[in-house]
Amino acid sequence: MLSPAILAELRAAVDSDSRSGRTSQSSLITAPNQLQTYECDGLTAFRVTPDAVVLPRTTEQVQSVIRICAKHKIPFVARGSGTGLSGGALPAEGSVVICLSRMNRILNIDLPNQQITVQPGVINANVTAAVSRDGFFYAPDPSSQSVCSIGGNIAENAGGAHCLKYGFTVTHVLEMTVVLPTGEVVTLGNKTPDAPGYDLLGVFIGSEGTLGVATEMTLRIVRKPETVQVILAAFDTITAAAQTVSDVIAAGQLPAAMEIMDRLSIEAAEASVHPNYPACAALLLIELDGPRAEVDLQMTTVIELAKKNGAWETRLAIDEQDRFLIWKGRKAAFAAAGRLSSHYIVQDGVIPRTALPAVLEKITEMSTVENLRVTNVFHAGDGNLHPIVLYCADNPGEEERAINLSMRILDICVEAGGSITGEHGVGREKQCSMSYMYADPDLETMQRVRHAFDPQNISNPDKLFPTPRLCGERSRGAYVPHNLETNGIAEIF
Amino acid sequence: MPAAQLNIAEQLIAIAGNQYVRSNEDIILVSPANTQQVSEVLRIANENRLAVTPIGGGTKLSWGSPTQTNIRLDLTRLNRVIEHPWQDLTCTVQAGCTWQQLEQTLAKHGQFVALDPLWTEQATVGGILATNDSGSLRHRYGSLRDLVIGMTLVLADGTIARSGGKVVKNVAGYDLCKLVTGSFGTLAVITEATFRLHPLPQHTQTFTVSAPQAAKLAPLMVTIRASHLLTLALQLRGDTNGFHLDIQLNAHPEAHQNEILRKMTETAGLKLDAGLNETWQARESLFLNRDVFVVKIGMLPTAVAKTVDDVVRLGGAAVAQGLGVIYAAFPNLERNYSPLASLYAYTDTGSMTLLQIPSNPHDDPMPPGGPHKPNPLMQAVKHQFDPNRIMNPGGLLLGGL
Numbered sequence: 017m018l019s020p021a022i023l024a025e026l027r028a029a030v031d032s033d034s035r036s037g038r039t040s041q042s043s044l045i046t047a048p049n050q051l052q053t054y055e056c057d058g059l060t061a062f063r064v065t066p067d068a069v070v071l072p073r074t075t076e077q078v079q080s081v082i083r084i085c086a087k088h089k090i091p092f093v094a095r096g097s098g099t100g101l102s103g104g105a106l107p108a109e110g111s112v113v114i115c116l117s118r119m120n121r122i123l124n125i126d127l128p129n130q131q132i133t134v135q136p137g138v139i140n141a142n143v144t145a146a147v148s149r150d151g152f153f154y155a156p157d158p159s160s161q162s163v164c165s166i167g168g169n170i171a172e173n174a175g176g177a178h179c180l181k182y183g184f185t186v187t188h189v190l191e192m193t194v195v196l197p198t199g200e201v202v203t204l205g206n207k208t209p210d211a212p213g214y215d216l217l218g219v220f221i222g223s224e225g226t227l228g229v230a231t232e233m234t235l236r237i238v239r240k241p242e243t244v245q246v247i248l249a250a251f252d253t254i255t256a257a258a259q260t261v262s263d264v265i266a267a268g269q270l271p272a273a274m275e276i277m278d279r280l281s282i283e284a285a286e287a288s289v290h291p292n293y294p295a296c297a298a299l300l301l302i303e304l305d306g307p308r309a310e311v312d313l314q315m316t317t318v319i320e321l322a323k324k325n326g327a328w329e330t331r332l333a334i335d336e337q338d339r340f341l342i343w344k345g346r347k348a349a350f351a352a353a354g355r356l357s358s359h360y361i362v363q364d365g366v367i368p369r370t371a372l373p374a375v376l377e378k379i380t381e382m383s384t385v386e387n388l389r390v391t392n393v394f395h396a397g398d399g400n401l402h403p404i405v406l407y408c409a410d411n412p413g414e415e416e417r418a419i420n421l422s423m424r425i426l427d428i429c430v431e432a433g434g435s436i437t438g439e440h441g442v443g444r445e446k447q448c449s450m451s452y453m454y455a456d457p458d459l460e461t462m463q464r465v466r467h468a469f470d471p472q473n474i475s476n477p478d479k480l481f482p483t484p485r486l487c488g489e490r491s492r493g494a495y496v497p498h499n500l501e502t503n504g505i506a507e508i509f
Numbered sequence: 510m511p512a513a514q515l516n517i518a519e520q521l522i523a524i525a526g527n528q529y530v531r532s533n534e535d536i537i538l539v540s541p542a543n544t545q546q547v548s549e550v551l552r553i554a555n556e557n558r559l560a561v562t563p564i565g566g567g568t569k570l571s572w573g574s575p576t577q578t579n580i581r582l583d584l585t586r587l588n589r590v591i592e593h594p595w596q597d598l599t600c601t602v603q604a605g606c607t608w609q610q611l612e613q614t615l616a617k618h619g620q621f622v623a624l625d626p627l628w629t630e631q632a633t634v635g636g637i638l639a640t641n642d643s644g645s646l647r648h649r650y651g652s653l654r655d656l657v658i659g660m661t662l663v664l665a666d667g668t669i670a671r672s673g674g675k676v677v678k679n680v681a682g683y684d685l686c687k688l689v690t691g692s693f694g695t696l697a698v699i700t701e702a703t704f705r706l707h708p709l710p711q712h713t714q715t716f717t718v719s720a721p722q723a724a725k726l727a728p729l730m731v732t733i734r735a736s737h738l739l740t741l742a743l744q745l746r747g748d749t750n751g752f753h754l755d756i757q758l759n760a761h762p763e764a765h766q767n768e769i770l771r772k773m774t775e776t777a778g779l780k781l782d783a784g785l786n787e788t789w790q791a792r793e794s795l796f797l798n799r800d801v802f803v804v805k806i807g808m809l810p811t812a813v814a815k816t817v818d819d820v821v822r823l824g825g826a827a828v829a830q831g832l833g834v835i836y837a838a839f840p841n842l843e844r845n846y847s848p849l850a851s852l853y854a855y856t857d858t859g860s861m862t863l864l865q866i867p868s869n870p871h872d873d874p875m876p877p878g879g880p881h882k883p884n885p886l887m888q889a890v891k892h893q894f895d896p897n898r899i900m901n902p903g904g905l906l907l908g909g910l
Contacts, residue, residue, distance in 0.1 A: 128731060128811045151735075173680045186684070187655055202886055208807040208859035209833045210641065210652075212905065214696070214887050218654055218687030222680050242737040262596050268619065268708035307737045309764035366676045368597040398678040399597075435679040442681055453681055454671070461662070461670035462683045464893035468886065480682065 017110070018067045022088055026112065029080035030070045043077075043118075045069040054113045057098040057105040062444055066093070066107035071118050075193055075201060075231040078114060082229065083199035085112055091474045092197075094229045096137060096165030100172060101362070102443030104224045108477055114229060116167050122146050123232065131190060131207060133234045136167025140174075143235065152237040155182035158439065170230050173222030175439035177273040177346075180397035181305075182238065184439075186221040193232035194220060197470035207234055219465055224441050225476035227469040241305035244272070245315055246339045249327040250296035254278060254392075255373045256325045257298040261396045262369060263321045264302065269314055273303040274397035280356060281349050281391045281404070288352035291345025294329045300396070301346060303339075349393045350404065356391065357406035359415070361422045365429030366438040369399040375432050379403060379425055386421050388414070400438035401429065427452055442480045448487035450480070517557060521580075524549045529586070540583040544661055544669055544700040547582065551698065552667030554580050554899055561665075562901050563694045565605055565633030569640050572864045573693050576903035584635050587700055590614045599658065599675055601703045604635025615706060623650035623707040627793055635699045641691030645742035645757070645789055645830055650707060653690050659703030660686045665895040670697075677705045688890070694901035696894045710741060710759040714767060715784035718754045718774055723747050723821075726754045727814035729777040730831050734810065736773065738766055743831035746791050747817045755788045791828045795838040796865060802849065802872060803865035806835040806856050819855060823848035833859070841867040850877055 018026075023046060030043035045051060046068050055063040067090075072078045085092045091108040095115045098105055107113050120137035127150055134143060140161040143154035158164060158174035168174070170192070174185045182188075191205040205217030220227050251257040257276050264271065277285070277299045285291055293299055302318055304311045319330055333339045353360045367375050376392065383390040389406040403425050407418035426436045426449050436442070436449045450459065459481060469475070478486065514535065521530045521539045529540040541547045554561045559579035564570070566585070587603035590611055594600075595618035602611050608629040615621050625644035626637045638660075643652045650656065659673035662685065672685035689697055720726050723745060733740060733756060742757040760766040774781040795803055808816050810833045820827040820837040825848060829835040839848050853861055853876050863874050883891075883905075894900070 129809045130734070173684075175678060175680075179678070183651070183655060184678075184680075186687075187651060196886065200885075202884055206807065206860065208809055210691075210805070210807045211860045212862050212881070213883050214692055214890055215654060215687045215690065216886060216890070219683055219685070221684075223683055239735060239737065265598060265708075266596065268711055270707070307739065307760065307764060307766065310739060310760055310766075313761050313763060366678050368594060368599070368676055370594065370596045395678070399676055400678050433675045435674050435676050435681050437681050438676075438678040439680060446681075450682065453674075457668050458670045458672065459682070461664065461668065461672070461685060465683050465685070465688070465890060468889035468893045 018090065018112075022084065022090070023068060025084045026068060026070055026081060029084060030072050030077050032077065032080070043071040043073070045071070054095065054098070054107060054115065057095070057100040057103060059101055059103040059106070059443065059445055062103045062106050064107045064109060066111050066113040069113040069115055071115050073118050075195065078195045078229055078231050079199055079201055081112065081114060082195050082197065085474055086197065086199045086472065089472055089474060091477050093476050094167065094171065094225045096168030097139070097163050099160045099164040100168060100441060100443065101364070102437070102441040102445040104171060104441050104443035104476070104479060105168070106444050116165065116229075116231075119231065127152070129207075130237050131234050132237050133232065134166055135232060136165060136170070136230055138166050140164050140166060140169055143237075147237050148240075151240050153240050154235060155188055155238045156185045166233060166235070167230055170221050170233065171223070171225045172439070172441040175400075177275060177395060178303075180274060180395065181270055181272045186218060188236045189217065189221055189233055190236060191234040192217060192220065192230045194228045194230050196228045197472065197475040224443060224480050226466060226480055228475055241272075243308040243311050244303065244305045244339065245311055246301065246303045246333045246342050247315065247318060247322070248293070248331040248333070248342055249300045249302070249322040250294040250329040251298040251300060251325070251327055252296065254298040254376055257300040258369070258372045258396060260300055260322050260325045260327070263325065264318055265397075267317055267321065269317065271302050271318070271397065272305045273301070274395070275301040275346055276394050276396040277301070277346065277349060278392045280389065281352070281393050284352035284355045284391070285345040285349050287355045289344050289348045291341050293345055294331075296329075300327070301342060346393075350402070353391065353404045353406065357389070357408065359407050359409045359418070361405045361407075361418055363401070363403045363405070363422050363425055364437045364440040365401045365403070365426050365434060367399045367401060367429050367432045367434035369396070371432040371434070372396070372399065375401070375428055378428050382421060382424060386417055388418055388421055390421070390425075395438070398438070399434065423449065444479055447480055447482050451482045451487075517553065517559065520553050521550060524553075536578060536581055538581045538583055540586050542586050544587075544663060547584075547663045547698055547700055548667040548669050550580070550582060551663055551665055555665050555667065555897055558897050558899060560899050560902050562904070563635065563639070563698045565636035566607060566628070566631035568628045568632045569636055569642070569864075571866065572640055573904045578902070582698065584633065584698070584700070591701065593618065595620055597675075598706045599677070599703060600706060601659070601675065601701060602634050603701055604633060604638075604699045606634050608632050608634065608637060616709065619709050620706040621709050622656055622704045624653060624656060625789065627796070634702055638690050638699055638702060639692065639694050644792055645744045647830060647834070648743050648832055649741045649759075654687045656704050657686045657690055657702055658705050660689060660699055661701035662689060662697040663700055664697050665897065665900050673703065675703050693904040695891065695904050696900060712759055712761055713741060714758050715786060715788060716756045716758070716767070716770060717782050717784035717788065718756070718779045719782070720752050720754075720779060723752045723814040723817040726752060726779070729754060729774060729779060730814060731811070732773050732777065733770075734831060736769075738770060742789065744788070744791065745813060745817050745829040745831065746788070746827065747821045748826035749821060752817065753788070755784055757789070792836055795826060795828055795836055798840075799865075800841045800867045801865065802839045802841065802863065802867065802870070802874065804837050804849070804852065804861055804863050806837065806852065806859060806861045808833045808835060808856065808859040812859070816855070820852070823851055839872070841869070841871050843871045847872050849874060853877055
């Protein structure tokens with residue numbers, strides 16, 4: 017437990033800004049019932065109560081807190097909205113959680129240079145909202161974009177359905193103010209292109225809070241497309257749908273999104289939010305955006321290719337209402353798995369696109385042997401697979417088998433030349449799979465970067481990298497959907 | 510040859526073979542055949558505290574302030590395209606492969622790494638990555654850091670490390686590819702890289718708009734950047750003969766985007782002309798004369814036109830990308846003012862790096878305040894990767910790396 021003296025230091029650090037005039041409400045939380053709010057993120061199977069939570073409002077306050085942590089070697093964990101799915105914001109034992117939700121101001125909008133400067137607690141969708149009237153948007157659209165924060169997006173290098181065309185968070189961050197684990201404040205990157213020196217910005221993004229805390233960021237904003245069209249195509253096999261995806265790419269097209277859902281997930285979505293999907297073995301959803309004339313021409317090609325591969329129904333959605341309904345079903349897909357089974361685990365593997373039929377065959381085989389159902393939803397364009405393992409925790413031993421199966425599915429992704437995570441991050445959940453994907457020298461090289469940033473190993477320690485202590489233990493748990501997801505308002509990819 | 514050097518040369522011969530080790534004065538040139546040999550060479554260099562300069566085509570060695578080196582590590586024997594799984598839109602290639610050879614291989618399936626670097630027939634994949642070179646296509650496809658998805662690296666102590674992988678979407682672990690891209694060989698030697706690919710554009714058209722001043726082209730640049738046009742490249746050129754805005758579109762002819770562009774141009778009071786494909790090589794022409802200073806400037810997009818006007822006013826020529834990268838060349842003349850000092854002062858808000866310095870310079874290439882210092886964090890990263898400082902000392906134009 018943190019001593020009263022340290023807590024007093026922390027209180028002084030975050031209550032120094034008394035512009036509200038209300039000194040009664042401290043920005044330091046230590047009451048056990050209040051600390052509980054911060055004991056887990058979206059991966060609710062893991063819970064650790066932090067020793068203290070601070071709610072800073074300025075870079076200087078974050079710096080003061082981290083200086084105290086550095087002086088006393090106290091681990092700290094930065095947190096935004098807590099929507100992460102891999103336990104990245106799970107508090108460390110005896111840690112201070114730095115919750116950035118009060119740093120939620122948009123600081124500057126520079127339309128001619130297509131940039132916006134924000135604080136880390138700003139909600140992803142609010143960035144787009146701030147520039148939407150001027151015809152721009154912020155491209156990364158991860159899971160619950162209506163609730164997740166930009167700071168968390170940076171920690172996880174968040175993606176989304178549209179990163180196929182627009183790239184990930186790292187593509188869209190130009191400059192950041194970062195408080196290092198030593199308490200120093202540095203600027204990484206630059207608002208102008210190609211600043212000389214190492215790309216520390218590129219390394220920081222996606223480092224899952226292990227290299228410091230970003231307190232201010234300048235983001236790229238993108239011109240909204242003139243038009244958006246979505247096509248739904250129904251196939252008898254996943255392979256036919258996957259072949260269509262390959263053909264679209266071979267034809268030189270770059271859609272904004274390409275998604276496939278299998279029969280089980282279609283049924284679940286139908287039962288849950290009634291998107292009126294055709295009942296089929298594989299549903300392919302392709303979104304095209306751009307100048308109207310160009311999109312019309314591309315859509316003709318896409319429909320031809322779908323039909324060539326045996327699509328027996330194609331449905332084009334041009335107006336916003338129709339598109340919303342189509343996406344609503346896809347967005348609710350994870351949460352809808354609750355209609356199929358009392359418990360389930362969501363995974364996030366990536367494979368080379370062409371390996372899809374072979375990997376799916378293996379998953380089916382394993383699922384049959386294990387006698388557990390697995391349903392699949394995927395970002396087919398970039399090979400990002402989200403297998404959902406269904407099980408019932410009340411059956412003795414079934415949860416263990418389900419966890420084990422989801423782990424082995426990740427192993428197959430690695431064996432196919434892929435990755436254990438495309439967008440959810442490694443966090444606590446998958447750190448033991450890191451050593452299956454990378455060899456020791458690869459991980460040791462990453463550790464060199466970590467030592468340069470965080471010599472005392474206090475910034476979100478015991479995450480991302482495999483540790484002997486943790487990797488003997490149970491490392492996964494059931495997925496519990498956020499209620500925004502259940503209602504089809506936000507999506508988890 | 511001193512005895513110590515003879516001894517090193519013998520060890521290197523044992524690794525790479527007799528015909529692949531040459532001594533010239535006090536520099537040893539070694540040409541390893543594979544990643545394993547690169548690792549063994551670096552281990553020996555590191556144990557003996559010998560400085561190593563990795564070399565591919567040798568086209569951009571002046572892009573830095575290289576100090577004395579002991580070993581030149583020639584990577585041109587690692588010249589194969591290892592695989593091109595075209596349906597996955599990725600490729601893996603060795604560092605010593607020339608860009609042109611890579612382009613030719615990928616074009617067989619109508620694909621490319623969406624980048625237009627300098628001197629593609631000589632420049633190699635490794636050197637282009639180390640210098641983070643990019644041309645006008647960056648407007649549409651981003652820079653190398655957006656295109657490289659995996660790498661094999663050899664650290665100073667011989668450690669062979671892989672980063673990233675062969676899939677486009679991957680957030681497992683730190684992205685060392687981004688760190689090493691643009692590090693000028695000062696952190697690690699790149700021996701292999703995996704890229705995401707794009708289909709070759711099918712309907713490109715080049716247009717040029719001319720004006721007596723860059724400022725007159727500025728509003729049109731802003732309009733194009735904020736428009737729905739499918740613009741691949743946007744380049745502003747200027748010298749004493751005039752200023753030109755080059756626009757490359759990639760849209761289906763039936764989409765009639767050229768007509769939209771023509772209207773925009775006319776609204777701006779300018780005239781749209783058909784352009785030549787050669788205009789996209791304009792950046793190379795700045796380096797043609799060895800007796801010129803060439804600088805690279807990073808500015809906000811809205812400052813590009815004014816910077817180009819100023820470069821020409823100072824007696825130079827410029828080729829700029831609309832998103833804020835400006836290359837400028839100045840003839841090596843004796844004059845009573847310093848164009849470089851003026852530009853250094855001007856680029857306070859951005860950055861400026863010297864790429865080429867004439868052998869007998871009449872202008873002071875040094876920034877007025879002395880060499881730029883990297884931040885302590887960059888130095889800490891350098892120290893973790895290369896504590897003995899053997900990796901291309903001075904390769905990066907930042908004192909201390």
